[in-house]
Amino acid sequence: MTRRPDERLAHPRFERLFDEHRRAVLGYALRRVADPADAADVVAETFLVAWRRVDTMPDGDAERPWLLGVARRVLANQRRGSVRRHALSQRLARELAVQLPAEETSAARDVVHEALSRLSEQDREVILLSAWEGLTPAQIGGVVGLRGATVRSRLLRARRRLRAHLAALDPGEDPPEIAPQPPTQHPPFMDLAKEHAA
Amino acid sequence: MTHITDELVRRAAPVTDEQVEALDLTAAEAELSSAILARTRDAPRRRARVPRRLALPRRRSLRWSLVAVAAAALALAGVSLTRDGGIATGPDRVWAAAALRVADAVPRIAIDAPGWHVERVDTLTVEQGEIAFGGDGLEAELMWLPSGKYQQYLDSNVQDAKEIPDAEEIPDVEVLGTPARAFRSFGSTYNVLWRSGGYMLQLHVQPADFHEPLAPERVLGLLDSLKLVSVDEWLGAMPASLVRPDDVQTTVERMVSDMRLPDGFDVAALADKLSLRDRYQLGAHVAGAVACDWIGRWVRASRSGDERAAADASAALASSHDWSILHEMESEGAYPEVLWEFADAIVGGGEAGQVDEVATHYRQALCDA
Numbered sequence: 001m002t003r004r005p006d007e008r009l010a011h012p013r014f015e016r017l018f019d020e021h022r023r024a025v026l027g028y029a030l031r032r033v034a035d036p037a038d039a040a041d042v043v044a045e046t047f048l049v050a051w052r053r054v055d056t057m058p059d060g061d062a063e064r065p066w067l068l069g070v071a072r073r074v075l076a077n078q079r080r081g082s083v084r085r086h087a088l089s090q091r092l093a094r095e096l097a098v099q100l101p102a103e104e105t106s107a108a109r110d111v112v113h114e115a116l117s118r119l120s121e122q123d124r125e126v127i128l129l130s131a132w133e134g135l136t137p138a139q140i141g142g143v144v145g146l147r148g149a150t151v152r153s154r155l156l157r158a159r160r161r162l163r164a165h166l167a168a169l170d171p172g173e174d175p176p177e178i179a180p181q182p183p184t185q186h187p188p189f190m191d192l193a194k195e196h197a198a
Numbered sequence: 199m200t201h202i203t204d205e206l207v208r209r210a211a212p213v214t215d216e217q218v219e220a221l222d223l224t225a226a227e228a229e230l231s232s233a234i235l236a237r238t239r240d241a242p243r244r245r246a247r248v249p250r251r252l253a254l255p256r257r258r259s260l261r262w263s264l265v266a267v268a269a270a271a272l273a274l275a276g277v278s279l280t281r282d283g284g285i286a287t288g289p290d291r292v293w294a295a296a297a298l299r300v301a302d303a304v305p306r307i308a309i310d311a312p313g314w315h316v317e318r319v320d321t322l323t324v325e326q327g328e329i330a331f332g333g334d335g336l337e338a339e340l341m342w343l344p345s346g347k348y349q350q351y352l353d354s355n356v357q358d359a360k361e362i363p364d365a366e367e368i369p370d371v372e373v374l375g376t377p378a379r380a381f382r383s384f385g386s387t388y389n390v391l392w393r394s395g396g397y398m399l400q401l402h403v404q405p406a407d408f409h410e411p412l413a414p415e416r417v418l419g420l421l422d423s424l425k426l427v428s429v430d431e432w433l434g435a436m437p438a439s440l441v442r443p444d445d446v447q448t449t450v451e452r453m454v455s456d457m458r459l460p461d462g463f464d465v466a467a468l469a470d471k472l473s474l475r476d477r478y479q480l481g482a483h484v485a486g487a488v489a490c491d492w493i494g495r496w497v498r499a500s501r502s503g504d505e506r507a508a509a510d511a512s513a514a515l516a517s518s519h520d521w522s523i524l525h526e527m528e529s530e531g532a533y534p535e536v537l538w539e540f541a542d543a544i545v546g547g548g549e550a551g552q553v554d555e556v557a558t559h560y561r562q563a564l565c566d567a
Contacts, residue, residue: 014231014234014235015231015235018227018234022231023215023219024215026218026223027213027218030212031211031212047230047231048234048237049361051237052354070361073361074361077360077361088230088233089230091225091226091229091230092226092227092230095222095223095225095226099221099222099223100213100221112206112207113210116207116210127203127204130201131203131204131207131208132207134215159201159203162207163203
Protein backbone atom coordinates (compact mmCIF):
# COMPACT_ATOMS: atom_id res chain seq x y z
CA MET A 1 0.00 0.00 0.00
CA THR A 2 1.29 3.45 -0.81
CA ARG A 3 1.62 5.99 1.93
CA ARG A 4 -0.50 9.08 1.91
CA PRO A 5 0.58 12.25 0.23
CA ASP A 6 1.91 14.32 3.02
CA GLU A 7 2.82 17.91 2.54
CA ARG A 8 4.21 17.95 6.05
CA LEU A 9 7.16 15.93 4.84
CA ALA A 10 8.14 18.54 2.29
CA HIS A 11 9.95 20.88 4.69
CA PRO A 12 11.87 18.23 6.63
CA ARG A 13 12.86 16.45 3.46
CA PHE A 14 14.11 19.64 1.87
CA GLU A 15 16.11 20.55 4.95
CA ARG A 16 17.72 17.14 5.01
CA LEU A 17 18.47 17.33 1.30
CA PHE A 18 20.01 20.74 1.76
CA ASP A 19 22.04 19.60 4.77
CA GLU A 20 23.36 16.48 3.06
CA HIS A 21 24.01 17.72 -0.44
CA ARG A 22 24.59 21.47 -0.37
CA ARG A 23 28.37 21.18 -0.34
CA ALA A 24 28.34 18.50 -3.03
CA VAL A 25 26.34 20.80 -5.29
CA LEU A 26 28.56 23.74 -4.38
CA GLY A 27 31.70 21.70 -5.09
CA TYR A 28 30.28 20.53 -8.40
CA ALA A 29 29.57 24.12 -9.39
CA LEU A 30 32.83 25.60 -8.07
CA ARG A 31 34.84 23.15 -10.13
CA ARG A 32 33.07 24.24 -13.28
CA VAL A 33 32.83 28.02 -13.07
CA ALA A 34 35.41 30.76 -13.07
CA ASP A 35 33.49 33.12 -10.80
CA PRO A 36 32.43 31.70 -7.40
CA ALA A 37 29.34 33.94 -7.55
CA ASP A 38 28.16 31.79 -10.45
CA ALA A 39 28.52 28.73 -8.23
CA ALA A 40 26.36 30.40 -5.60
CA ASP A 41 23.72 30.94 -8.26
CA VAL A 42 23.87 27.30 -9.28
CA VAL A 43 23.39 26.19 -5.67
CA ALA A 44 20.43 28.55 -5.20
CA GLU A 45 18.74 27.60 -8.44
CA THR A 46 19.32 23.88 -7.95
CA PHE A 47 17.82 23.81 -4.49
CA LEU A 48 14.96 26.03 -5.58
CA VAL A 49 14.09 23.39 -8.16
CA ALA A 50 14.54 20.72 -5.47
CA TRP A 51 12.11 22.57 -3.20
CA ARG A 52 9.54 22.80 -5.94
CA ARG A 53 9.94 19.12 -6.72
CA VAL A 54 10.72 17.77 -3.26
CA ASP A 55 7.72 15.47 -3.23
CA THR A 56 8.46 13.86 -6.56
CA MET A 57 12.21 13.82 -6.94
CA PRO A 58 13.87 10.44 -6.47
CA ASP A 59 15.12 9.52 -3.04
CA GLY A 60 17.93 7.54 -1.47
CA ASP A 61 21.02 7.00 -3.60
CA ALA A 62 19.37 8.75 -6.52
CA GLU A 63 19.09 12.09 -4.71
CA ARG A 64 22.59 13.38 -5.36
CA PRO A 65 22.72 12.42 -9.03
CA TRP A 66 19.35 14.09 -9.50
CA LEU A 67 20.53 17.28 -7.80
CA LEU A 68 23.74 17.31 -9.82
CA GLY A 69 21.67 16.74 -12.94
CA VAL A 70 19.66 19.85 -12.11
CA ALA A 71 22.87 21.75 -11.35
CA ARG A 72 24.25 20.64 -14.71
CA ARG A 73 21.17 21.99 -16.47
CA VAL A 74 21.38 25.26 -14.51
CA LEU A 75 25.03 25.59 -15.46
CA ALA A 76 24.21 25.04 -19.10
CA ASN A 77 21.57 27.76 -18.94
CA GLN A 78 24.04 30.00 -17.15
CA ARG A 79 26.60 29.51 -19.89
CA ARG A 80 24.00 30.47 -22.45
CA GLY A 81 23.47 33.64 -20.49
CA SER A 82 19.86 32.80 -19.81
CA VAL A 83 20.10 32.87 -16.05
CA ARG A 84 20.29 36.15 -14.24
CA ARG A 85 22.10 36.59 -10.98
CA HIS A 86 19.85 35.11 -8.32
CA ALA A 87 18.75 37.34 -5.47
CA LEU A 88 18.60 34.29 -3.21
CA SER A 89 22.29 33.63 -3.53
CA GLN A 90 23.73 37.09 -2.92
CA ARG A 91 25.05 36.42 0.56
CA LEU A 92 26.49 33.05 -0.41
CA ALA A 93 28.16 34.71 -3.39
CA ARG A 94 29.68 37.39 -1.16
CA GLU A 95 31.02 34.81 1.29
CA LEU A 96 32.50 32.74 -1.51
CA ALA A 97 34.14 35.81 -3.01
CA VAL A 98 35.89 36.44 0.29
CA GLN A 99 36.95 32.87 0.89
CA LEU A 100 37.90 31.98 -2.69
CA PRO A 101 39.67 35.11 -3.90
CA ALA A 102 41.98 33.37 -6.35
CA GLU A 103 42.68 30.07 -7.95
CA GLU A 104 46.14 28.60 -7.90
CA THR A 105 47.15 26.43 -10.77
CA SER A 106 50.19 24.31 -11.42
CA ALA A 107 51.82 23.40 -14.69
CA ALA A 108 50.64 19.81 -14.41
CA ARG A 109 47.12 20.94 -13.74
CA ASP A 110 47.26 23.09 -16.84
CA VAL A 111 48.23 20.06 -18.92
CA VAL A 112 45.37 18.03 -17.56
CA HIS A 113 42.93 20.91 -18.01
CA GLU A 114 44.11 21.43 -21.55
CA ALA A 115 43.66 17.72 -22.29
CA LEU A 116 40.20 17.79 -20.72
CA SER A 117 39.26 20.79 -22.82
CA ARG A 118 39.98 18.78 -25.95
CA LEU A 119 37.37 16.17 -25.07
CA SER A 120 33.77 16.43 -26.15
CA GLU A 121 31.44 17.86 -23.53
CA GLN A 122 29.91 14.43 -22.92
CA ASP A 123 33.24 12.65 -22.55
CA ARG A 124 34.55 15.37 -20.29
CA GLU A 125 31.46 15.33 -18.09
CA VAL A 126 31.50 11.58 -17.42
CA ILE A 127 35.17 11.72 -16.51
CA LEU A 128 34.73 14.72 -14.25
CA LEU A 129 31.69 13.21 -12.56
CA SER A 130 33.77 10.12 -11.86
CA ALA A 131 36.99 11.84 -10.81
CA TRP A 132 35.74 15.04 -9.20
CA GLU A 133 32.36 13.99 -7.84
CA GLY A 134 33.35 10.38 -7.13
CA LEU A 135 30.15 9.02 -8.67
CA THR A 136 29.65 5.46 -9.84
CA PRO A 137 28.68 4.81 -13.47
CA ALA A 138 25.07 4.25 -12.39
CA GLN A 139 25.04 7.55 -10.52
CA ILE A 140 26.66 9.34 -13.45
CA GLY A 141 23.84 7.92 -15.54
CA GLY A 142 21.40 9.61 -13.18
CA VAL A 143 23.09 12.95 -13.78
CA VAL A 144 23.44 12.84 -17.53
CA GLY A 145 20.44 10.69 -18.38
CA LEU A 146 22.23 7.57 -19.57
CA ARG A 147 22.12 3.96 -18.49
CA GLY A 148 24.93 2.76 -16.26
CA ALA A 149 26.24 0.36 -18.91
CA THR A 150 26.38 3.17 -21.45
CA VAL A 151 28.28 5.33 -18.99
CA ARG A 152 30.80 2.56 -18.41
CA SER A 153 31.62 2.28 -22.08
CA ARG A 154 31.69 6.05 -22.45
CA LEU A 155 34.07 6.31 -19.49
CA LEU A 156 36.43 3.79 -21.06
CA ARG A 157 36.39 5.68 -24.33
CA ALA A 158 36.80 9.07 -22.64
CA ARG A 159 39.76 7.89 -20.58
CA ARG A 160 41.41 6.48 -23.65
CA ARG A 161 40.98 9.75 -25.49
CA LEU A 162 42.16 11.76 -22.50
CA ARG A 163 45.33 9.68 -22.25
CA ALA A 164 45.96 10.29 -25.94
CA HIS A 165 45.58 14.05 -25.47
CA LEU A 166 47.84 13.98 -22.42
CA ALA A 167 50.51 12.11 -24.35
CA ALA A 168 50.28 14.58 -27.22
CA LEU A 169 50.51 17.58 -24.88
CA ASP A 170 53.34 16.20 -22.77
CA PRO A 171 55.19 13.60 -24.84
CA GLY A 172 58.13 13.49 -22.43
CA GLU A 173 56.08 12.07 -19.60
CA ASP A 174 53.84 9.05 -19.50
CA PRO A 175 51.86 9.67 -17.47
CA PRO A 176 52.49 13.41 -17.04
CA GLU A 177 54.00 14.42 -13.77
CA ILE A 178 51.48 15.56 -11.27
CA ALA A 179 52.38 18.11 -8.68
CA PRO A 180 52.08 16.81 -5.14
CA GLN A 181 48.61 17.43 -3.85
CA PRO A 182 48.56 20.23 -1.30
CA PRO A 183 47.57 19.21 2.20
CA THR A 184 43.83 19.46 2.40
CA GLN A 185 43.86 21.37 5.67
CA HIS A 186 45.89 24.14 4.03
CA PRO A 187 44.57 24.48 0.51
CA PRO A 188 46.25 27.26 -1.47
CA PHE A 189 43.22 29.45 -1.70
CA MET A 190 42.68 29.23 2.04
CA ASP A 191 46.23 30.48 2.60
CA LEU A 192 45.52 33.34 0.28
CA ALA A 193 42.35 34.09 2.19
CA LYS A 194 44.37 34.23 5.40
CA GLU A 195 46.85 36.63 3.84
CA HIS A 196 43.97 38.82 2.80
CA ALA A 197 42.57 38.72 6.28
CA ALA A 198 45.95 39.65 7.72
CA MET B 199 40.90 0.72 -7.42
CA THR B 200 41.06 4.30 -8.53
CA HIS B 201 41.72 4.53 -12.22
CA ILE B 202 45.04 6.26 -12.91
CA THR B 203 43.49 8.66 -15.41
CA ASP B 204 40.76 9.54 -12.93
CA GLU B 205 43.46 10.13 -10.31
CA LEU B 206 45.24 12.57 -12.62
CA VAL B 207 41.99 14.39 -13.20
CA ARG B 208 41.06 14.29 -9.54
CA ARG B 209 44.32 15.98 -8.59
CA ALA B 210 43.65 18.65 -11.17
CA ALA B 211 40.37 19.61 -9.55
CA PRO B 212 40.32 23.38 -8.95
CA VAL B 213 38.71 22.75 -5.58
CA THR B 214 38.56 19.49 -3.65
CA ASP B 215 35.64 18.21 -1.62
CA GLU B 216 37.69 18.71 1.53
CA GLN B 217 38.30 22.33 0.64
CA VAL B 218 34.63 22.87 -0.07
CA GLU B 219 33.71 21.27 3.25
CA ALA B 220 36.16 23.56 5.02
CA LEU B 221 34.52 26.74 3.77
CA ASP B 222 32.79 28.72 6.49
CA LEU B 223 29.44 29.31 4.85
CA THR B 224 27.04 28.17 7.53
CA ALA B 225 25.25 31.49 7.98
CA ALA B 226 24.96 32.16 4.26
CA GLU B 227 23.67 28.66 3.62
CA ALA B 228 21.13 28.91 6.42
CA GLU B 229 19.93 32.18 4.93
CA LEU B 230 19.65 30.59 1.50
CA SER B 231 17.76 27.57 2.83
CA SER B 232 15.29 29.78 4.69
CA ALA B 233 14.80 31.98 1.65
CA ILE B 234 14.03 28.95 -0.52
CA LEU B 235 11.62 27.53 2.04
CA ALA B 236 9.84 30.87 2.11
CA ARG B 237 9.07 30.45 -1.58
CA THR B 238 5.75 28.85 -2.30
CA ARG B 239 5.76 25.54 -4.03
CA ASP B 240 3.51 26.59 -6.84
CA ALA B 241 4.02 23.38 -8.74
CA PRO B 242 1.25 20.82 -8.81
CA ARG B 243 1.01 18.83 -5.65
CA ARG B 244 1.55 15.22 -6.41
CA ARG B 245 1.85 12.14 -4.34
CA ALA B 246 4.70 12.35 -1.92
CA ARG B 247 7.19 9.66 -2.63
CA VAL B 248 7.72 7.35 0.25
CA PRO B 249 10.87 8.56 1.89
CA ARG B 250 13.28 5.87 2.87
CA ARG B 251 13.85 7.86 5.98
CA LEU B 252 11.32 10.16 7.49
CA ALA B 253 13.68 12.94 6.59
CA LEU B 254 13.47 14.82 9.81
CA PRO B 255 16.51 16.99 10.33
CA ARG B 256 19.37 15.65 12.34
CA ARG B 257 19.62 18.80 14.37
CA ARG B 258 18.20 18.31 17.79
CA SER B 259 16.49 21.66 18.05
CA LEU B 260 12.87 21.71 17.10
CA ARG B 261 12.43 22.88 13.59
CA TRP B 262 8.76 23.51 13.43
CA SER B 263 9.21 25.50 10.30
CA LEU B 264 9.85 22.12 8.77
CA VAL B 265 6.39 20.84 9.31
CA ALA B 266 4.55 23.65 7.71
CA VAL B 267 1.94 23.33 5.05
CA ALA B 268 -0.65 21.65 7.09
CA ALA B 269 -3.51 19.58 6.05
CA ALA B 270 -3.60 20.68 2.48
CA ALA B 271 -3.45 17.05 1.53
CA LEU B 272 -7.03 16.58 2.38
CA ALA B 273 -9.07 17.40 -0.63
CA LEU B 274 -9.02 14.23 -2.53
CA ALA B 275 -11.58 11.97 -3.99
CA GLY B 276 -12.39 8.46 -4.83
CA VAL B 277 -13.66 5.89 -7.16
CA SER B 278 -12.76 2.26 -7.17
CA LEU B 279 -12.35 -0.18 -9.95
CA THR B 280 -12.46 -3.87 -9.40
CA ARG B 281 -9.19 -5.73 -9.63
CA ASP B 282 -10.05 -7.17 -13.00
CA GLY B 283 -10.41 -3.69 -14.40
CA GLY B 284 -14.19 -3.54 -14.60
CA ILE B 285 -16.19 -0.75 -13.10
CA ALA B 286 -17.78 -1.99 -9.91
CA THR B 287 -21.39 -0.88 -10.11
CA GLY B 288 -22.59 -0.14 -6.61
CA PRO B 289 -25.50 -2.16 -5.33
CA ASP B 290 -26.16 0.21 -2.51
CA ARG B 291 -27.33 3.77 -2.77
CA VAL B 292 -26.74 4.85 0.77
CA TRP B 293 -24.99 7.99 -0.29
CA ALA B 294 -26.15 11.23 1.20
CA ALA B 295 -27.22 14.15 -0.92
CA ALA B 296 -23.80 15.76 -0.45
CA ALA B 297 -22.12 12.80 -2.08
CA LEU B 298 -24.53 12.78 -4.98
CA ARG B 299 -24.01 16.49 -5.49
CA VAL B 300 -20.27 16.00 -5.67
CA ALA B 301 -20.48 13.03 -7.99
CA ASP B 302 -22.80 14.91 -10.28
CA ALA B 303 -20.41 17.83 -10.58
CA VAL B 304 -16.93 16.42 -10.90
CA PRO B 305 -15.25 14.75 -13.89
CA ARG B 306 -15.97 11.05 -13.42
CA ILE B 307 -13.06 9.36 -15.13
CA ALA B 308 -11.92 5.81 -14.63
CA ILE B 309 -9.15 3.66 -16.03
CA ASP B 310 -10.79 0.91 -18.01
CA ALA B 311 -7.93 -1.56 -18.38
CA PRO B 312 -7.14 -4.97 -16.92
CA GLY B 313 -5.33 -5.00 -13.60
CA TRP B 314 -5.96 -1.42 -12.62
CA HIS B 315 -7.41 -0.56 -9.23
CA VAL B 316 -7.71 2.40 -6.89
CA GLU B 317 -4.88 2.51 -4.41
CA ARG B 318 -5.87 5.58 -2.47
CA VAL B 319 -8.56 8.18 -2.09
CA ASP B 320 -8.72 10.84 0.57
CA THR B 321 -11.38 13.50 0.54
CA LEU B 322 -13.75 14.57 -2.14
CA THR B 323 -15.24 17.97 -2.75
CA VAL B 324 -16.83 19.66 -5.73
CA GLU B 325 -13.82 21.98 -6.03
CA GLN B 326 -11.02 19.48 -6.18
CA GLY B 327 -10.20 15.85 -5.89
CA GLU B 328 -7.65 13.18 -6.55
CA ILE B 329 -7.75 9.47 -7.20
CA ALA B 330 -4.61 7.34 -7.07
CA PHE B 331 -4.77 4.30 -9.33
CA GLY B 332 -2.31 1.46 -9.60
CA GLY B 333 -1.84 -1.29 -12.12
CA ASP B 334 0.44 -2.71 -14.76
CA GLY B 335 3.50 -1.69 -12.75
CA LEU B 336 2.44 1.94 -12.86
CA GLU B 337 0.93 4.54 -10.57
CA ALA B 338 -1.48 7.11 -11.94
CA GLU B 339 -2.97 10.03 -10.03
CA LEU B 340 -5.92 11.79 -11.51
CA MET B 341 -6.46 15.23 -10.05
CA TRP B 342 -9.03 17.87 -10.83
CA LEU B 343 -9.16 21.54 -9.88
CA PRO B 344 -11.08 24.59 -11.11
CA SER B 345 -10.02 25.39 -14.67
CA GLY B 346 -8.60 28.74 -13.55
CA LYS B 347 -5.63 26.84 -12.20
CA TYR B 348 -4.72 25.43 -15.60
CA GLN B 349 -2.24 28.10 -16.67
CA GLN B 350 -0.32 27.93 -13.40
CA TYR B 351 0.06 24.18 -13.71
CA LEU B 352 0.94 24.39 -17.37
CA ASP B 353 3.59 27.06 -16.72
CA SER B 354 5.10 24.93 -13.99
CA ASN B 355 5.41 21.94 -16.30
CA VAL B 356 6.81 24.04 -19.13
CA GLN B 357 9.39 25.43 -16.73
CA ASP B 358 10.30 21.93 -15.60
CA ALA B 359 10.83 20.94 -19.20
CA LYS B 360 13.50 23.63 -19.32
CA GLU B 361 15.10 23.08 -15.93
CA ILE B 362 14.98 19.43 -15.04
CA PRO B 363 17.35 16.89 -16.56
CA ASP B 364 15.88 15.08 -19.51
CA ALA B 365 12.50 16.76 -19.16
CA GLU B 366 10.57 17.29 -22.35
CA GLU B 367 7.12 17.84 -23.77
CA ILE B 368 5.43 14.97 -25.60
CA PRO B 369 3.67 16.46 -28.63
CA ASP B 370 0.23 15.76 -30.10
CA VAL B 371 -1.55 14.23 -27.12
CA GLU B 372 -5.31 13.85 -26.73
CA VAL B 373 -7.35 12.70 -23.75
CA LEU B 374 -10.97 11.66 -24.21
CA GLY B 375 -11.03 13.55 -27.48
CA THR B 376 -9.66 16.74 -25.96
CA PRO B 377 -6.24 18.23 -26.79
CA ALA B 378 -3.85 17.82 -23.87
CA ARG B 379 -0.28 18.80 -22.97
CA ALA B 380 1.98 15.99 -21.81
CA PHE B 381 5.37 16.35 -20.16
CA ARG B 382 8.01 13.87 -19.19
CA SER B 383 10.54 14.56 -16.46
CA PHE B 384 13.16 12.54 -14.59
CA GLY B 385 13.05 10.18 -17.55
CA SER B 386 10.09 8.25 -16.23
CA THR B 387 7.40 10.49 -14.77
CA TYR B 388 4.69 12.11 -16.82
CA ASN B 389 2.16 14.88 -16.31
CA VAL B 390 -0.73 15.15 -18.71
CA LEU B 391 -2.89 18.27 -18.44
CA TRP B 392 -6.15 19.12 -20.11
CA ARG B 393 -9.34 21.08 -19.50
CA SER B 394 -12.86 19.76 -19.37
CA GLY B 395 -15.96 21.70 -18.38
CA GLY B 396 -15.09 23.96 -15.50
CA TYR B 397 -12.12 21.85 -14.47
CA MET B 398 -8.49 21.37 -15.24
CA LEU B 399 -7.34 17.80 -15.01
CA GLN B 400 -3.93 16.34 -14.49
CA LEU B 401 -2.92 12.74 -14.78
CA HIS B 402 0.45 12.09 -13.16
CA VAL B 403 1.93 8.75 -14.21
CA GLN B 404 5.10 7.07 -13.05
CA PRO B 405 6.44 3.54 -12.64
CA ALA B 406 5.67 1.87 -9.30
CA ASP B 407 9.45 1.53 -9.05
CA PHE B 408 10.60 5.05 -9.65
CA HIS B 409 13.91 3.93 -11.08
CA GLU B 410 12.33 1.91 -13.85
CA PRO B 411 12.13 3.54 -17.27
CA LEU B 412 8.71 4.35 -18.68
CA ALA B 413 8.29 4.81 -22.41
CA PRO B 414 5.84 7.44 -23.69
CA GLU B 415 3.94 4.75 -25.60
CA ARG B 416 2.78 3.10 -22.38
CA VAL B 417 1.51 6.42 -21.06
CA LEU B 418 -0.28 7.16 -24.30
CA GLY B 419 -1.86 3.70 -24.10
CA LEU B 420 -3.02 4.44 -20.58
CA LEU B 421 -4.60 7.68 -21.78
CA ASP B 422 -6.52 5.69 -24.39
CA SER B 423 -7.99 3.54 -21.64
CA LEU B 424 -9.51 6.45 -19.72
CA LYS B 425 -13.28 6.51 -19.89
CA LEU B 426 -16.14 8.56 -18.51
CA VAL B 427 -18.48 6.73 -16.17
CA SER B 428 -21.97 7.43 -14.81
CA VAL B 429 -22.79 8.81 -11.39
CA ASP B 430 -24.02 5.39 -10.32
CA GLU B 431 -20.91 3.61 -11.49
CA TRP B 432 -18.68 6.21 -9.93
CA LEU B 433 -20.32 6.35 -6.52
CA GLY B 434 -20.93 2.62 -6.46
CA ALA B 435 -17.22 2.10 -6.91
CA MET B 436 -16.23 4.12 -3.86
CA PRO B 437 -13.76 2.16 -1.74
CA ALA B 438 -14.73 0.87 1.66
CA SER B 439 -12.21 3.13 3.38
CA LEU B 440 -14.25 6.20 2.45
CA VAL B 441 -16.47 6.96 5.42
CA ARG B 442 -20.08 7.24 4.32
CA PRO B 443 -21.75 10.48 5.41
CA ASP B 444 -24.29 8.58 7.47
CA ASP B 445 -21.48 6.87 9.39
CA VAL B 446 -19.37 9.92 10.15
CA GLN B 447 -20.91 10.74 13.54
CA THR B 448 -20.56 7.19 14.84
CA THR B 449 -17.04 6.85 13.47
CA VAL B 450 -15.93 10.09 15.10
CA GLU B 451 -17.36 9.00 18.45
CA ARG B 452 -15.45 5.73 18.24
CA MET B 453 -12.23 7.53 17.36
CA VAL B 454 -12.37 9.81 20.39
CA SER B 455 -13.42 7.04 22.78
CA ASP B 456 -9.83 6.44 23.97
CA MET B 457 -8.78 10.08 23.89
CA ARG B 458 -8.75 12.33 26.91
CA LEU B 459 -10.83 15.30 25.79
CA PRO B 460 -10.43 18.86 27.04
CA ASP B 461 -13.26 20.30 29.10
CA GLY B 462 -16.04 21.54 26.88
CA PHE B 463 -14.68 19.86 23.74
CA ASP B 464 -17.44 19.60 21.12
CA VAL B 465 -17.24 16.14 19.55
CA ALA B 466 -20.36 16.66 17.46
CA ALA B 467 -18.69 19.57 15.67
CA LEU B 468 -16.11 17.19 14.24
CA ALA B 469 -18.67 15.43 12.06
CA ASP B 470 -18.32 17.40 8.87
CA LYS B 471 -21.29 16.57 6.68
CA LEU B 472 -20.21 18.55 3.64
CA SER B 473 -17.32 16.49 2.42
CA LEU B 474 -16.46 12.86 2.00
CA ARG B 475 -13.37 11.72 3.82
CA ASP B 476 -11.34 8.61 3.80
CA ARG B 477 -10.85 7.05 7.23
CA TYR B 478 -7.23 8.20 7.40
CA GLN B 479 -8.20 11.78 6.69
CA LEU B 480 -11.09 11.66 9.16
CA GLY B 481 -8.65 10.30 11.74
CA ALA B 482 -6.31 13.22 11.13
CA HIS B 483 -9.26 15.60 11.37
CA VAL B 484 -10.36 14.17 14.72
CA ALA B 485 -6.99 13.50 16.37
CA GLY B 486 -5.74 16.86 15.13
CA ALA B 487 -8.69 18.70 16.64
CA VAL B 488 -8.18 17.12 20.04
CA ALA B 489 -4.40 17.53 20.01
CA CYS B 490 -4.61 21.11 18.83
CA ASP B 491 -7.03 21.99 21.61
CA TRP B 492 -4.60 20.54 24.17
CA ILE B 493 -1.57 22.21 22.60
CA GLY B 494 -3.38 25.56 22.58
CA ARG B 495 -4.14 25.13 26.28
CA TRP B 496 -0.51 24.19 26.96
CA VAL B 497 0.77 27.28 25.15
CA ARG B 498 -1.59 29.61 26.98
CA ALA B 499 -0.87 28.02 30.35
CA SER B 500 2.88 28.08 29.80
CA ARG B 501 2.83 31.74 28.86
CA SER B 502 0.67 32.73 31.82
CA GLY B 503 2.72 30.68 34.26
CA ASP B 504 -0.13 28.32 35.09
CA GLU B 505 2.05 25.30 35.74
CA ARG B 506 -0.80 23.05 36.76
CA ALA B 507 -2.79 23.62 33.60
CA ALA B 508 0.37 23.22 31.50
CA ALA B 509 1.17 19.93 33.21
CA ASP B 510 -2.39 18.74 32.68
CA ALA B 511 -2.26 19.50 28.94
CA SER B 512 1.17 17.93 28.71
CA ALA B 513 -0.10 14.73 30.33
CA ALA B 514 -3.05 14.61 27.93
CA LEU B 515 -0.69 15.00 24.98
CA ALA B 516 1.56 12.26 26.35
CA SER B 517 -1.43 9.95 26.20
CA SER B 518 -1.70 10.53 22.44
CA HIS B 519 0.68 7.59 22.09
CA ASP B 520 -2.26 5.43 23.19
CA TRP B 521 -4.79 6.81 20.72
CA SER B 522 -5.72 3.80 18.63
CA ILE B 523 -6.67 5.76 15.52
CA LEU B 524 -3.11 7.15 15.30
CA HIS B 525 -1.66 3.67 15.44
CA GLU B 526 -4.09 2.58 12.76
CA MET B 527 -2.98 5.49 10.58
CA GLU B 528 0.71 5.03 11.22
CA SER B 529 1.35 2.58 8.40
CA GLU B 530 -0.38 4.79 5.87
CA GLY B 531 1.15 8.18 6.43
CA ALA B 532 3.16 10.52 8.59
CA TYR B 533 0.42 12.43 10.37
CA PRO B 534 0.77 10.42 13.61
CA GLU B 535 4.53 10.92 13.61
CA VAL B 536 4.20 14.67 13.24
CA LEU B 537 1.59 14.82 16.00
CA TRP B 538 3.76 12.74 18.33
CA GLU B 539 6.75 14.89 17.55
CA PHE B 540 4.92 17.91 18.90
CA ALA B 541 3.53 15.95 21.84
CA ASP B 542 6.95 14.56 22.78
CA ALA B 543 8.56 17.98 22.51
CA ILE B 544 5.96 19.40 24.87
CA VAL B 545 6.23 16.49 27.29
CA GLY B 546 10.04 16.58 27.17
CA GLY B 547 9.97 20.34 27.71
CA GLY B 548 12.89 22.37 28.82
CA GLU B 549 14.32 23.96 25.68
CA ALA B 550 14.49 27.70 25.68
CA GLY B 551 12.04 29.29 23.29
CA GLN B 552 10.10 26.09 22.86
CA VAL B 553 6.74 27.55 23.77
CA ASP B 554 7.10 30.16 21.06
CA GLU B 555 8.24 27.59 18.53
CA VAL B 556 5.31 25.32 19.25
CA ALA B 557 2.90 28.25 19.27
CA THR B 558 4.17 29.45 15.92
CA HIS B 559 3.97 26.18 14.08
CA TYR B 560 1.52 23.69 15.53
CA ARG B 561 -1.59 25.03 13.82
CA GLN B 562 -0.09 24.84 10.39
CA ALA B 563 1.33 21.39 10.99
CA LEU B 564 -1.54 19.70 12.74
CA CYS B 565 -4.76 21.60 12.94
CA ASP B 566 -7.77 21.86 10.73
CA ALA B 567 -6.90 18.48 9.33
